[in-house]
Amino acid sequence: MLKTPLYQDHLNLSARMIEFAGWEMPVLYSGILEETLAVRRHAGMFDISHMGRVRVEGQGATDFLQKVTSNNVATLKSSEAQYSLLPNEQGGVIDDIIVYREAEERYLVVINASNTEKDLTWLRLHLPETVSLTEITAEYAMIAVQGPEAPRLVEYVAGTPLTHLSRFQFLRTTLKGGDAYFCRTGYTGEDGFEIIVEADKISEVWTAFHDIGVAPCGLGSRDVLRVEAGYPLYGHEIDDTTSPVEASLMWVVKPAKGNFIGSSAIAKVKSEGASRKLMGFVTEGRNVPRQGYTILVNEKPRGIVTSGVFSPMKECGLGMAYVETEFAVAGQTISVDVRGRSIPAKLVPKKDLLVIAL
Amino acid sequence: MANVPDNLKYSKTHEWVSIEGEIATIGITDHAQEEMGDIVYLSLPDIGRTLAFDEQFGEVESVKAVSELFSPLTGEVIETNTAIGNTTEIVNEDPYGNGWLMKIKLSNPSEMTDLLDAASYTQFAEEGGH
Numbered sequence: 061m062l063k064t065p066l067y068q069d070h071l072n073l074s075a076r077m078i079e080f081a082g083w084e085m086p087v088l089y090s091g092i093l094e095e096t097l098a099v100r101r102h103a104g105m106f107d108i109s110h111m112g113r114v115r116v117e118g119q120g121a122t123d124f125l126q127k128v129t130s131n132n133v134a135t136l137k138s139s140e141a142q143y144s145l146l147p148n149e150q151g152g153v154i155d156d157i158i159v160y161r162e163a164e165e166r167y168l169v170v171i172n173a174s175n176t177e178k179d180l181t182w183l184r185l186h187l188p189e190t191v192s193l194t195e196i197t198a199e200y201a202m203i204a205v206q207g208p209e210a211p212r213l214v215e216y217v218a219g220t221p222l223t224h225l226s227r228f229q230f231l232r233t234t235l236k237g238g239d240a241y242f243c244r245t246g247y248t249g250e251d252g253f254e255i256i257v258e259a260d261k262i263s264e265v266w267t268a269f270h271d272i273g274v275a276p277c278g279l280g281s282r283d284v285l286r287v288e289a290g291y292p293l294y295g296h297e298i299d300d301t302t303s304p305v306e307a308s309l310m311w312v313v314k315p316a317k318g319n320f321i322g323s324s325a326i327a328k329v330k331s332e333g334a335s336r337k338l339m340g341f342v343t344e345g346r347n348v349p350r351q352g353y354t355i356l357v358n359e360k361p362r363g364i365v366t367s368g369v370f371s372p373m374k375e376c377g378l379g380m381a382y383v384e385t386e387f388a389v390a391g392q393t394i395s396v397d398v399r400g401r402s403i404p405a406k407l408v409p410k411k412d413l414l415v416i417a418l
Numbered sequence: 419m420a421n422v423p424d425n426l427k428y429s430k431t432h433e434w435v436s437i438e439g440e441i442a443t444i445g446i447t448d449h450a451q452e453e454m455g456d457i458v459y460l461s462l463p464d465i466g467r468t469l470a471f472d473e474q475f476g477e478v479e480s481v482k483a484v485s486e487l488f489s490p491l492t493g494e495v496i497e498t499n500t501a502i503g504n505t506t507e508i509v510n511e512d513p514y515g516n517g518w519l520m521k522i523k524l525s526n527p528s529e530m531t532d533l534l535d536a537a538s539y540t541q542f543a544e545e546g547g548h
Contacts, residue, residue, distance in 0.1 A: 091510075092481045093456045280455075280481065346459040346504065348479055370458040370481055375504070399484070 064109035065201045065259040069266050073276050081174035083110040086278040093372040095281035096288075099248055100373060103207035104277035105269050112176035113197050113256065114183070117166040119190040125159060125167060128186055128321055130304065132314040136161040141228045141243055144312050145304060146171075146179060151325030152300040153307070155179050156292065158245065160230055168241070168256075170202075172294045186321070200239075201262035203255050205269060206285075210252035211244075217268045218242060222253065236261040236268075247282065249289025249414065284369045287379055290340050290410030296351060296366045297338055297380055306334035306382065308410065336363065337388035340410040343377035346370060347398045349405070354397040357387045365396065371414070377403070378413050420449035420543065423514055427530065428539035429490035431472070434514060435533060437524075442491055445518040446478065446509065449543040454480035457506045462498040462520055469493060469522060471529055476519070478509070491529050493522035 062083045070077065075086035086107065088095065098104045116125060125133045131144035140161055146154040155175040160168040171179045180195060187193055205214050215222045220233055222242050230243035238258035246252045257265055270276065283293070292298050297307055304313050304326060315323055343349050348370045355363030368379030377396075387394070390409050395402040422428070427435045432450035436443045451457065459479035469475050469489040476487040498520045502508050509517035534542060 088455065091456050093458075093507075284481070346479070346506070348458065348481065348484075350484075370456075370479075 062110070064107055065262050066107045066109060066203075066266055069263055070107065070276075075276070075278060078279070080279060081110060081172075083173060085110060086276070088278040088280045089276045092278070092280035092284060093370075095275060095277040096284045096372050098275035099207045099250055099277060099281065099285055101208070102273070102275070103205060103209040103213055103252070104275040104281070105266070106204045106206070106277050106279075106282050107201075107266075108204050108254070109201040109259075109262070110173040111197075111202055112171040112173060112179065112195065113200055113202070114169045114171065114180065115167070115194040115196055116169055116183075116191060118192050119165060120188045121165040121167055121191045124186070124188055124191050125169075126317060126320060128183060129157070129159060130313040130320060130322070130326075131159070132317040133159060133161065133167075134317065138163055139230055139232075141230055141245060142312070143228075145309060146182065147304070147320070147322030147326060148300060149322055149325065151303050151322045151329055153294075153298045153302055153304065153309075154182055154300060156294055156298060156309075160241070160243065162232065175294060199259055200256050201259045202257075203262065203266060203269075204246055204248070204252065205255065205274060206246045206248040206250045206252035208251060210250065210274075213269065213272055213274060214242065214253045214255070216272065217265065236264045247289075247291055248285035249291070250285070283367070284371070287367045287369045288371050288373060288414050290380065290413050292338070292380070293367060303329045303334060305329045306336050307338045333385065335385055336382045337385050338366070338380055338410065339383050339388050339390075340380055340408045340413045341378065341394060341396070341405045342374070342408055342413065343396055343403050343405040345376060345403060347377050347403055349377045349379050349396045349398065349403070355381045355383055356395045356397055356402060357392070359402075361397075362387050362394070368396075373414055377405075380410060383407065420447065420452055421514070422448065422536045422540045422543070424536045426514065427490075427533035427535065428542075429488065429533060430542060431488040431490070432543070433488065433490045435490050435530075437530065440524050440527065441496070441521055442493065442524055443518050443521050444490060445513055446487070447539070447543070448513050450485070451510045451513045451517075454478060454482065454485055456481045457509045460502060460506055460509070460519070463495045465495055465498065467495045468525075469495060471526070487519070489522070490533060491522065491524055492526045493524045495520055496523050497521040
């Protein structure tokens, strides 16, 4: 199994380790709910070094990314990043990614750990001779520091002004003597930064955050936080067969930029309409509405849960589900079949999971 | 390392039993709560229900997974720990004390001899017993 450069730090903190996408990763340290609340109220940090990192550079790099990604790379200024998709020819999603533009023809792309090999194969298949693609996953490490206090704490550890950056802006600088990127992004619904730094410097950075009270958080709380925030996870809400139309990801699909791989297939689904739509839902009570549970409308199966958690913020179950389009309306009363029992629930927009009461 | 008090008896389904006369108090072990992680929901049996040895009597739902509860002894449910309510973290924090789950009136006390003592349960749990 693969180990991140923070592996020993996790063991020293008595983390419980699990296998994730071929990596040995911390699932929790103190407890999933406690870590979730630390991020919502204060600041927490996650080792996300397992995510794939790829440099794309050279004459034609922008045209190449315009062709293989769904969002419009041309709108990015240097030092700006964007969330995007790698669609396949059928209009499904190979991966969801973040594209960092460093210069006119120089990019850094961050991809999902579970898709790294698949993405690299796909990208190389379409790569022009003038563009180079270099995987730097092992050479760099990556952590996310998230929470209302995170920006101030990250700025303190960085020793350089950062809080002027807007969401999705980044700064490339040095940290503990190593090459580093500070990007105002995250996967928790909170403010904060994702930090990419040379692998041999990450332990020192992690310790610096730990010393000022940033809570180490595992994949367990990371999942609760992203579900509460309504963010999709590859393999749950999206995969090679889901359309961005049904996943409500058309905000990162920009047909106006011109043709890209999958653009006509996506346009077809958009004009014909999708048969199902990804929605958020909030349940009554404290049962966890887990992946694969059936969504019922008037006792009839009308959908399926893609991700579900117990929310420590709302003290109830909530999650995301694909629901037949006819019923996929905010406010729709539903129930979730929890091992044979119907638990009352309500559909809500994904982004409103934390704000809407049942 | 999980706490395994010497004065209790244990089942291979990770419940503990404390006997006073013909009444058995039952809960889940420290090892079980550690494995489950944060508990968020409990389903306990109705008072008056008769449980057979190894019969499912409820469910514990943690953030990570659902676990079934099995009665370590045969008897009638005379009390459940309603004080837990929504503060299910009590079961994580104090599994042998305020986190007890139910009391049953034993109908076949001889089953007690089939339960594990602390040393045997410790060994069973360390070997990853299921």
